[in-house]
Amino acid sequence: MRKDKPCILRVEDVTMQFGGVVAVNNFSMEEYEGEIVAIIGPNGAGKTTAFNVITGVYAPTNGRVTFDGRKVIENFPRGKMKKGYLGENAGKYTDHLEPTPDKLTALGMARTFQNIRLWKSMTVFENVLIAKHMKRTSNLFSATFGGNRAEEKRQRDEADALIETVGLSDVRDEPATSLPYGKQRRLEIARALATDPKLLLLDEPAAGMNPQETVELTRFIGEIRDQFHVSILLIEHHMDLVMDISDRIYVLDFGSMIAHGTPVEIQANEKVIDAYLGVTDDA
Amino acid sequence: MGKTILPYIISGISVGGQYALIAIGYTMVYGILRLINFAHGDVFMVAGLMMVYMAAAMPLYIAIPLMIVLTVLLGFLIERVAYRPLRTAPRMSVMISAIGVSYLIQNLALYITGGLNKNYPSIPWISDRVHVLGLETSRVTIITPFLTLLLVVLLVLLINHTKIGMAMRAVSLNFETSQLMGIRINNVISATFIIGTFLAAVGSMLFFTNYPGVVPTSGAMPGLKAFVAAVFGGIGSIPGAVIGAFIIGVAESLIKGLDTILIVNGTITEQIGFATFSDAFTFVLLIIVLVFKPTGLFGEKTTDKV
């Protein structure tokens, strides 16, 4: 625990209901600066939904998300949901804040996707460079007529430096989708880092990787945290990876949190073992 | 007042029925392929042209069935040649192919007719003038809505109670899963095009009987309007398309006559020229629907997955 550090992400009472189905039920968590926190749970436990709420893809039905000391998302059961709401804490929140994902990225959250979403017509370099677009100060006219040469050069250099750091220099000008799977993951992380995030959210970074690649990825995630001074929140199935690098773990089952604690605590938790039916590594 | 409006409403219902028959083709194809079949309106025009040429060469009792068969064949071939090869291509490519087919058909029609207006043959009985509610009109105006409803009922029965109908519903619900479940997708799609063009062929008879003639661009506007009707009713829904078509038909007809109606009524004293907007109104309606209720009156909601 690094509770001496400021809180980077606080999720309070988040409930996500689709029609009559409660996908995430009253989920709360917090993450402190510099931590690596994992959300785990069996298939269909609501991990990805929770992730999508935090990154602004879905507006929660109820609850609040505070990022870097700032309230960024808040909602309460409204409209049709007012009557049909099945969750708790219905009267607790009164504000309606529903930013699009790009607003959250601008504040310092960046994510990767479970089913890698690279820009497929572009090279490795371009994929990283475009993520720098958000940081531009040029407007449409200066950018078109070359009034932003210095900025353009700086962004290109930064992108190159980043590619160097993550070890993709040898494939810099290759089409992004021609890379082997492991490198595509690495590129997606590099692209997210290009937005200079404070919090990096990784959606099943080891999905589809072989053990060798997973080991490399584990080391890579650790390096990133130290080198870029980011906090990391990840969803993962690979228990090896999670237990290896996480400072703390939250366990979801059927949309509700059933446990949280350090890897050691989680490994010993009866409820967690039950939820996984003794399967601790379903890779 | 009522006397002024009534003819517009009656002709509106009739036009609505004709749009409905075209709209079903759009809505069924969209429901299954997620494709706006831009060529559908042109197939409708071709049905009209074929009738013009065949009625001159043979008796009507042969010409009409033959025209319907040939139109259906055309619809079937368009799907085989222009859409099937692009089944795995991005949606934009298929839409472009549809626009290309529409361009080809119109140019072909232009070449064959020399761009001249071709007079539509008068079909006995349905072209006759009749008196209804104190108005004189052609019989086709009166029978169109009834015939449309009859055909729609038959179609709904087909979709709900036959094997091919069940397959169609399954495919429109989920293309990939249906394929995995052993439904022969290509047969279902062909059947959809056959039904759609059949109705368009029938619709063309009703439509052109009331108009002076057929030109190569005759199909474009009715086609677009029928598509709007399909969107308005909720694309993929047959009752939706039919109701949408009737609403558009009546509204369009009323707008055409709005100047006259308002002058008789005493609201205005000179022509305002509302008739200019009889076509544009359809699109205003389309945009309002798309912006406020993109799924239309009866459409189902879909969500994107991340």
Place this chain on the structure above:
Amino acid sequence: MKQNEKKVSWISFLLVLAFLGLVFWLDQIIKPTNKMYMLMTVLQKGSVYALAAVSMNLLNGYTGLFSLGHAGFMLIGAYTYAIFTIPSSARDTVYQYFDAAIRISFPELLSNSMGSAGTVLGVAIAVIFAGLAAAFFGYLIGLPVLRLKSDYLAIATLGFAEIIRAVFQWQKLGPITNGSNLLKNFMRTSLFKLKVGDTKLVFSTFVPVLIATLSIIVIVKLVNSTYGRAFKAIRDDEVAAEAMGINLAKHKMISFTVSSFFAGVSGAMMAMVLSIAQASNFKAAMTYEILLMVVLGGIGSTSGSVIGSFLFVAASEWWLRGLDSGKFLGIEAPGIFRNGFRLVVFSVIIMIVVLFFRKGIMGEREISDLFREKKKAKGAAR
């Protein structure tokens, strides 16, 4: 690497300059009575369509927004240009049935004080005005429709183009738009002549070619800028683009408005080339034709769009003429080669491209890439 880039842009610059010089020269030597004047017609119309296609490609090819409203924006551009360049002497003949409401002609106004330089400036202002008017309507239309996805966006933009056409034909707006009657007698290409000393210089083809060239250069610069890269990111994967901090609504709007601006400019060019502007010409069919030019050249390639447009215009106006007039490639068959056959052959060719050569002529490549590829191949061989 960097050196190479610079070289490519220098070569491109010199080529463009040489091309403009060539057109200027042709303008002086080929008179309308010349047999080769067909070439000038193709250059004029070709540049109109090239700009229209390139601006559509910015939207459909680079940003992935399938819009079919181009004819509407071109109409706005054509009318704006025409209305603001009708000289006062011709105004009453043009607005036969109405009392003209707009009584300004930029070229006339400026030529009073500045002579022929004023005429040139006036035309330029009218063209920019045409673009701005189209961009303004593009912005307004973009507000509701850009939230729509793929085919719904296509049909909504198509609908707006139809609405624009109806509005411009409305008799009540006659004092401005001349109702359903056409606009004529404004500044057209046949009037683009200057007397310098004793020599009379002709700019009839040079002006449209120049406007198209400058506009296309701006679009290319935009596409290669950080904004252009963001557009491509949206096209490739909207969800990822948004997650990387690209504001979708804003960038789609930029692309849509810029595309409308240049569609308006190409509309103005169309008016000056055809010497008339009439709303009923700007039908959905025009949008389809432009789309097919884009497809012919390769969706997502600017040089492709330019090549596609010129091929389209040259083939339909010139090379395939014989198909319409009885004799083609030496074969005489007046029964088959009669009016309209050219367009049939042409649409068959287009269908073949759409079905079997889906990438078009250029795919997503540019002409400048061809230089680069050669360099690369050479380097590899070494």
